[in-house]
Amino acid sequence: MSYFVNVTLTGLTQGMIYAAFALALVLIWRSTRIVNFAQGSMAAATTFIALALVQAGWSYWLALVVALASGFVLGAIIERVIIRPVEGGNELNAVIVALGLFVALQAGIAIVFGSSFQSFPAPFGLEGFSVGDRRIALTPNGIYIIGAVIVTMLLLVALFRFTRVGLAMRASAFSQEVSRLLGVKVGGMLTLGWGLAAVVGSLAGLLIAGGGFVYPAYMDSLIVFGFVAAIIGGLDSPVGAIVGGLILGLALSYISGYAPRGSSLVTISALVILMVVLLVRPGGLFSSTTARRA
């Protein structure tokens, strides 16, 4: 029983990170219909900025704030300068640009910060809490991860639901032409959307780095899981991204914990789950295709 609880807790913590990464993908897909393949590299870049600051003696929290802020700036600049020219054109153009950005950013990180493994600090302890005489797989850092993602999501929900700029962003995402005719500055909303998505993506990068090692390509595995989570959720739905992330986190944790030689099956399992979801519900679990058709 305690083994099951531990596997579940690990899955939930991991799932939260996948959810955050998937949410970043969904935010961009909703507004610009572009799958941001560069998201992992963007997150890696800001994580390295945080690492440089921590190594320079800054506190983790200050470094976190600077990294998230630089994520916003990076996302906004990338949308304005690199993505804007291919927006609304051939979908393949945007894919190629995003892939190129992915490679270029990763190379840039290696040039600036070096390509060796470096340890990244965790703000909270990595030892599991004790329940009775047993240690469970929930760590103080794990609670921080779950809390940080939940707070971020609540802030985003509040932004989209209750603020004027949030309404303008949603309108721009759903119908650019109508929004422009209604006087919404759609271009600015898209830039803002990319900036916010990059903040959420950066958060995912920082959270998964905590207590582990980082190198320019350290986000690559998370990219796969993040994409799978986003597609399971339907790519269009923020709620779907979160549910997709948690489903994937739990499923992979059970497979890794219970299947014989499970840990080597994790990546392929993610892809099998993706295949099954796409076979059963091609639009993803939370797809809003019926709404769109109207």
Add this chain to the structure above:
Amino acid sequence: MAEAHGATAVSATGGTATGTRLLEVEGLTSAYGPVRALDGVTLSAEAGRITAVLGANGAGKTTLLRTISGLVRPVAGRVLLDGKDITKAPVEAMVSKGMAHVPEGRGVIAELTVDENLRVGSLFRGKVAKSEFDRIYDLFPRIAERRNNHAHTLSGGERQMLVIGRALLAQPRILLLDEPSLGLAPRIVAQIFGLLRQLVDSEGLSVLLVEQNARSALSVADVGVVLNLGRVVVTDSASALMGDEDLRHAYLGF
């Protein structure tokens, strides 16, 4: 019928006297590649009146409105609003200049609720009093009942009411309407056109209406402009156009 309405029109909210040219289009030419959808179109919409642009499918009606509001950039010609050249103004700025364009196909934002659709329409004005929303809901009780429903659940008529109500929230001086009757039951069309007439007469709104349904449009309009293959064929009062049987047969299909 139309001239009787025209005579009772009051002055526009913008202070422009009824009958003065509010929107002027001069020699407007728009092309999609080598095809000229508009070929030197000159027309004007007067303050406090309904101007109907009529013509068959492909006459250039939708392109005309899209060029006026900047969605399509003309290769030649000018658009003037109240004497000011707005040909190169960005699309986003048009509504704050007093021009609201309701695009073809009921431009509701399907994923937003009715209430959110209205709020998007008022965003550019900053804070807008609740009484203004109530007024729109009073004009269109059918959408008031559904204010918290998503717009994709609305019927065609309700969508048209929503987009017109949303455009009115922008407090426009001139409303550009693209085929508001498309796909609607005659009863709903009559209801919507009747309301437009009322707004024009009592509040000095000006309307530039683009319609394939010439009979309905002429019954509500003051002035008609017949467009064929991107060119203006004739401009005259709605009643004169109604009376010209040859012209109706040749270009208006009734």
